[in-house]
Amino acid sequence: MEGENGYKKGLWTVEEDIILMEYIREHGKGRWNRIAKTTGLKRCGKSCRLRWINYLSPSVKRGDFSEEEDDLIIRLHNLLGNRWSLIAGRVPGRTDNQVKNHWNTHLSKKLGIKKGRSKLGASSQALPTIKVGESLKIPSESTSKAPFDSTSEPMDQKGIEDLSQCTVKLPSMQETTMSTEGNDSLLPSTQETMMSTEGNDSSFWFSTVDFPYPPSLMELLDECSLDFGWHGL
């Protein structure tokens, strides 16, 4: 069960979860590699981080994916390809791992998509034709390089930044202008907002309240009239 480096592998026990949660409650997130040293937990930093992000974090929503979430994921996957972290960042309460698993086990089947290795995922053959003020322009040199390739101009990020400038009127909500901070978190995700309270003892154990479903995302995709290729849909 223990690796060469003395770290344990495999499923986490309740005791390990408690140790990890106690550590995070006291010290906050980050410095994952210190957890093993300070708590004696026989888990590597990466494992701790993953366990927290994918399972223990109060912001993680459990249970089945709703139709709305499915639809959102399908749309985002069409736009972003297998950029699970980006997709998950826009599906409140869901982690990249959850989204990835759900796609691989349910949605790809549902859509009849064969598993591929491309980061473009389902949209690899026909890139989305974006009509948002020519925002999402595919680099001309991208013929041999995937346009989403991290080594090239992050076209998706640029595109999303442009997308994020869309001002959408939301039903029963105030007019919302999406903007970015210019960092990796392109849109302010609910998850991040919620996580921002972590480390504060008084608000640490907030419940996994129902997320105000972000109609902004669905509406955004609709409003911006993205001409997705719905392969086989």
Next chain:
DNA sequence: AATGAGGTCAACCGCCCAGTT
């Protein structure tokens, strides 16, 4: 009841990147 197949999903792995020293 036993068991084999297939599905699900938590966790791991390897790679990459950014920040720090």
Next chain:
DNA sequence: CAACTGGGCGGTTGACCTCAT
């Protein structure tokens, strides 16, 4: 500038579960 460290990502694995036989 190189080396090191922390953290993030996507792909893959394998333990566990369910169901049909």
